[in-house]
Amino acid sequence: MLPPVRCFTxxxxxxxxxxxxxxxxxxxxxxxxxxxxxxxxxxxxxxxLLTTLTYIEEIAKYSIYKKYRESVILKYYHQIEREEGV
Ligand SMILES: [Zn+2]
Incomplete structure (x- = not known):
């Protein structure tokens, strides 16, 4: 992540x-x-300046969370499929 050269606003x-x-x-x-x-x-x-500091950590957190969430959603759908016999 490059440091901000100028304020975006x-x-x-x-x-x-x-x-x-x-x-x-x-x-x-x-x-x-x-x-x-x-x-x-x-x-x-x-x-x-504040958002630049946490930018990388936030993105990393989100990508881990996203993978976890996808696995939970998949598990849930498989469960529904089994229960409904689809
Ligand atoms: Zn400004």
Whole structure:
């Protein structure tokens, strides 16, 4: 995942803030404090940096969940087929 060069909504440059934001939040500082400190006040820009941080983990979680869900749905359909004798 590439860091966001600009805010997707307002176009403000954010690329130069990404490394510091990533380092400080991953070392335990609260994202809110870091964003205030970096001077990122608009909520669209805050959203852009915040969602980038969790993007990969969210996608990975979803893909695992999706596989699990598909297996549950399949099992359920097979059960219905057996019960109805289709
Ligand atoms: Zn913005």
């Amino acid at each position: 307002c176009g403000a440059p954010l690329g130069h803030l990404w490394e510091e934001f990533k380092e400080r939040t991953s070392s335990g500082e609260s994202a809110e404090a870091v964003l205030d400190d970096l001077g990122v006040y608009r909520y669209c820009c805050r959203r852009t």
